[in-house]
Amino acid sequence: MVVNEKILQKVKELIGDSAPPExxxxxxxxxxxxxxxxxMEKEPETVKKFYQGILEINSKNEKIMNYVEKNV
Amino acid sequence: MSxxxxxxxxxxxxxxxxAYLGDSGPILFSRDINSPITIFHGTNGLGKTSMFNAIHWxxxxxxxxxxxxxxxxxxxxxSYVVDTLEEGDNEEMFVxxxxxxxxxxxxxxxTRKILLSKEGxxxxxxxNDTVGGKIPRSVVANSEITFAYKxxxxxxxxxxxxxxxxxxxxxxKKIFPKATSNFFLLDGELLDEFxxxxxxxxxxxxxxxxxxxxxxxxxxxxKSTSNKVGASTTTNRTQYTLTQDRIANRETTKKQCEANxxxxxxxxxxxxxxLQDGLxxxxxxxxxxxxxxxxxxxxxxxSLKILEENIRTNKKTVQRLVFDNLDKIVMKNAYQSAVTxxxxxxxxxxxxxxxxxxxxxxxxxxxxxxxxxxxxxxxxAVEKIQDMLSxxxxxxxxxxxxxxxxxxxxxxxxFENDKEIVKxxxxxxxxxxxxxxxxxxxxxMNDDYERELDKVDSKKLEKIxxxxxKLSKKLKDANNRKYENDxxxxxxxxELVKLNSExxxxxxxxxxxxxxxxxxxxxxYVQKTLIKAYEQLRKEFVGIVKDKTEDLFMKTAPQAHxxxxxxxxxNTFAIEANRSDDRDKEISRGQAHVLGISFINAIREITxxxxxxxxxxxxxxxxxxxxxxxxxQIPTSHKNTQLTLLVTDAExxxxxxxxxxxxxxxxxxxxxxxxxxxxxxxKPHAKIKSEEYxxxxxxxxx
Numbered sequence: 001m002v003v004n005e006k007i008l009q010k011v012k013e014l015i016g017d018s019a020p021p022e023x024x025x026x027x028x029x030x031x032x033x034x035x036x037x038x039x040m041e042k043e044p045e046t047v048k049k050f051y052q053g054i055l056e057i058n059s060k061n062e063k064i065m066n067y068v069e070k071n072v
Numbered sequence: 073m074s075x076x077x078x079x080x081x082x083x084x085x086x087x088x089x090x091a092y093l094g095d096s097g098p099i100l101f102s103r104d105i106n107s108p109i110t111i112f113h114g115t116n117g118l119g120k121t122s123m124f125n126a127i128h129w130x131x132x133x134x135x136x137x138x139x140x141x142x143x144x145x146x147x148x149x150x151s152y153v154v155d156t157l158e159e160g161d162n163e164e165m166f167v168x169x170x171x172x173x174x175x176x177x178x179x180x181x182x183t184r185k186i187l188l189s190k191e192g193x194x195x196x197x198x199x200n201d202t203v204g205g206k207i208p209r210s211v212v213a214n215s216e217i218t219f220a221y222k223x224x225x226x227x228x229x230x231x232x233x234x235x236x237x238x239x240x241x242x243x244x245k246k247i248f249p250k251a252t253s254n255f256f257l258l259d260g261e262l263l264d265e266f267x268x269x270x271x272x273x274x275x276x277x278x279x280x281x282x283x284x285x286x287x288x289x290x291x292x293x294x295k296s297t298s299n300k301v302g303a304s305t306t307t308n309r310t311q312y313t314l315t316q317d318r319i320a321n322r323e324t325t326k327k328q329c330e331a332n333x334x335x336x337x338x339x340x341x342x343x344x345x346x347l348q349d350g351l352x353x354x355x356x357x358x359x360x361x362x363x364x365x366x367x368x369x370x371x372x373x374x375s376l377k378i379l380e381e382n383i384r385t386n387k388k389t390v391q392r393l394v395f396d397n398l399d400k401i402v403m404k405n406a407y408q409s410a411v412t413x414x415x416x417x418x419x420x421x422x423x424x425x426x427x428x429x430x431x432x433x434x435x436x437x438x439x440x441x442x443x444x445x446x447x448x449x450x451x452x453a454v455e456k457i458q459d460m461l462s463x464x465x466x467x468x469x470x471x472x473x474x475x476x477x478x479x480x481x482x483x484x485x486x487f488e489n490d491k492e493i494v495k496x497x498x499x500x501x502x503x504x505x506x507x508x509x510x511x512x513x514x515x516x517m518n519d520d521y522e523r524e525l526d527k528v529d530s531k532k533l534e535k536i537x538x539x540x541x542k543l544s545k546k547l548k549d550a551n552n553r554k555y556e557n558d559x560x561x562x563x564x565x566x567e568l569v570k571l572n573s574e575x576x577x578x579x580x581x582x583x584x585x586x587x588x589x590x591x592x593x594x595x596x597y598v599q600k601t602l603i604k605a606y607e608q609l610r611k612e613f614v615g616i617v618k619d620k621t622e623d624l625f626m627k628t629a630p631q632a633h634x635x636x637x638x639x640x641x642x643n644t645f646a647i648e649a650n651r652s653d654d655r656d657k658e659i660s661r662g663q664a665h666v667l668g669i670s671f672i673n674a675i676r677e678i679t680x681x682x683x684x685x686x687x688x689x690x691x692x693x694x695x696x697x698x699x700x701x702x703x704x705q706i707p708t709s710h711k712n713t714q715l716t717l718l719v720t721d722a723e724x725x726x727x728x729x730x731x732x733x734x735x736x737x738x739x740x741x742x743x744x745x746x747x748x749x750x751x752x753x754x755k756p757h758a759k760i761k762s763e764e765y766x767x768x769x770x771x772x773x774x
Contacts, residue, residue: 002077004283004680006612010605026598034290035283036224039246051297059590068597 003031016071020063030054078174078682080714081127088150088165089126091119093757093767101684101716102747103176109706109745110716112770113724114752119768120718123752124688128257130167130184131248133215133241135204136259147205149186152757152765154207157190164188171684174712180247181220181231188213219243251276252683255672260689263668264661266647275645282613282678284606291602298595302579305588312582315575322564322571329561334643336554343547350540357533362525369521372514379514383507386500393497432461613678614642620674621647621667628701629666630694638667647671661693669702676713684714691723696733699723703739749773 011027030051037047058064083098102110112123125135129148147154149165157163166185172178186202192210199206202213219240220231234240254265254277266274279285299316306312355361436457439447447453583589622638629635629649636652649659649667659667669690676682691699706715719736726735740746750770757767 002680003286004678006678007283007287007605007609010609010612011601014601014604014608026594027601030290030294030598031286034293035286038286038289039224040243047293048297051293055294055297055301055591055595059587059594064594065590068594072593072597072600 003028003035007031019067019071020061022058022061023064023067026054026058026064077680078712078714079171079179080174080684081716082170082172082178083168084123084127084130084170085166085168086123086126087167088153088163089129089148089167090122090146090150091754091766091768092122092126092770093150093152093765096770098170099750099770100748101714103172103714104747105712107745107747108710108712108714109740110714110748110750111724111740111746111773112716112718112750112752113721113773114754114768115721118752118754120720120752121688122768123770124257124259124686124718126167127169127686128253130169130182131244131257132250132253133184133217136253136257147200147203147207149188149203149205149207149213150767152767154188154203154211155760155763155765157188157211159190159193159210162187162189177222177229178231179222181218182244183218185216185218186213187216221247248683249277249280252281253277255281255675256683256685258668258672258685258687258690260665260687260692264664266668266671267659267664275643278613278617278645278675281675281681282609283680284610284613287602287606287609291599291606294595294598294602298592298599301588301591301595302583305585306578306582307584308578308582312575312578315571315578319568319571319575322568326561326564326568329557329564332557333554333561336550336557338644340547340550340554343543343550347540347543347547350536350543353536354533354540357527365521365525369518369525372518372521376511376514376518379507379511383504383511386504386507390497390500390504393493393500397493432457436461611642614640614645616677617645617671617674620677621670624670624673624705625649625667628670628698628705630660630662630698662695662698665692665694666698666702673710682713684716685710686716686718688718689720689723690717691719691736696726699726699736700733700739703736703745704743706740706745707743 008028008031011031012024015023015027033050036042080103081101082103083100085096085098086092087095102108112120114120128134128136135148153163153165164185164187166183168181168183170178171180171182188207189212190208190210191212194208194210196209197206198209200211200213202215207213216235217237217240218233218235220233221243222229223232234243254274303309303313303316435447436454439454447457579589579592583592618638618640621640625638626632626635634651634653635649637650639648639650640646641648647667649663672685691702694702724736726733734742749772751773753769753771754766755769757765759765
């Protein structure tokens, strides 16, 4: 599913050049998956699980969390 | 240009839809990126709009409403099919559309059908909602839809097929949101709709097409997930959830207030505009103005009478002067002629001699000299007498003239000395001319005033006054509502700051699990970034659309030099062309048309889906020069976009002799833009009793 390039660029710009690439990937995954959900009917449970998984996995990533802690 | 998902029509198959009788077979659309245009042309009434509506109906289950939309008695199904259906017979009408992506991979196939069956012999006509027109009561119509689509989660080329009406409807709504239909299925006549700030479809369409709601949806989901993490790990669940609910509650109010704001502001703007229009009318036609106009008419009438009198007086003066000096005037001419001749005779020594003309004539007649000599044999003498006679004629005349000169000199000299008369006549004539011009001016002025007064209708004025009173009240109400909205918004924002800080505190104190804290923190960061991205992009998108619209409009609009810029309302996305002069002149139909096209093309700069574009009557109300300008712009303005134009033959094949400009066809051909071309041809099909049936064929144009 195609996400508007301008949206991705904006996110990149907002998180900054010094952000770990993994953080940008978090946004990319969220936006791409949500675009799919928006296009096709999906069970709410599937959507819920995806978001839970995103937070679960990435909150354990030290690089991401160090950066977030400094910038939140 | 953003990375775009290109959607283009591969083919359309039509059976028994309106003018199209029978199965058309797949009508292929151009998928050549270098020649992206598909043309359908034909004379008026042959089915161009039906072709356009077939696609609209196929996708949305209804036809696109035109400006002068009326409920038609004939429905979607070809009348020959309905009229000839026998008891027990079944027939179908369908539209099948195949849509593919830029790699020629089939993405969607929509088949929308109406199945007809005749279950009786009753001929009474009744309105049928499925058919959208009148059909015999005995005919039963059922709709059916099949949708085949590619699952974005799967790499399989096989399409998933569903015939469940609700599922199909939900899927189609997501792929082709109704609000975005204005950006790819265009009715040339409705292009100026984009100038209307109240058109919610335009606003929603732009947001949808740019994918801005995606950011909001992600933010909503991440927030909900993050909140659940907090609620399940807190040691004070009651306090935690209570504060969370209060925040959610205030945020709902905030959203409502923010959504209300552009609506109420737009309402105020509209009311104010209507009020100003009413006031202008009243100011123009109020009693005082009418009285002034009437006074002016009366005053002009008096001036006219004076002018008439002046003209009459001057005419009389001229007549008198001419009459009184008529003898002098006439004599002057005779005098001048006589003087000239007399002077000439004097110079030629032709003054009267002692021989009179009568004596000489007598001499020649009798041929005997006074001395008694016979002149018969003296030819020389006769010739001399004859010469003398001719001189005498002239001399006699000269003598007479001399007399005239003597007699008239005094009179003429008197007249010559009296140049005042001539001058007076000339002056009178000049005055008469001036008065006549002035009289005509006054008559024209009064005609204009009379026409102006004819427009004044006291009852109408009264109605405007009443309407203005109501508008004033509404405006006051709207301003009050805006004020209340602002107050609520301020207080909610204030409350939210407090609640969020309270919530942070609870979270810090009641959540001990470090991993849960991290999840919440990450969620919060993602949420804030998405909100910022939404807010900034919305503004940036307006800027991009504005600049691109302005660029295209200034290049292609007729009389573009009278405009200096384009503005776009940030809230409603309504566009406006701003004139470079201060004239309060409305944008012309042709200019509005080009503005709409420029706007749509500009919006493509911010979209993720590069939808195919189909325009019905694209050149309606557009001059030949503008048509050529638009056609020449197509390779750049519609880059990578499949474009289908439904045009009349007259628009397509312009009369070059009349306009001295190339035709649309030759311009598109020159640019190598045409990929497919079809001619719509009407042919007689059958005659039943007095009813004649025709069918439209789609013929490939060679």
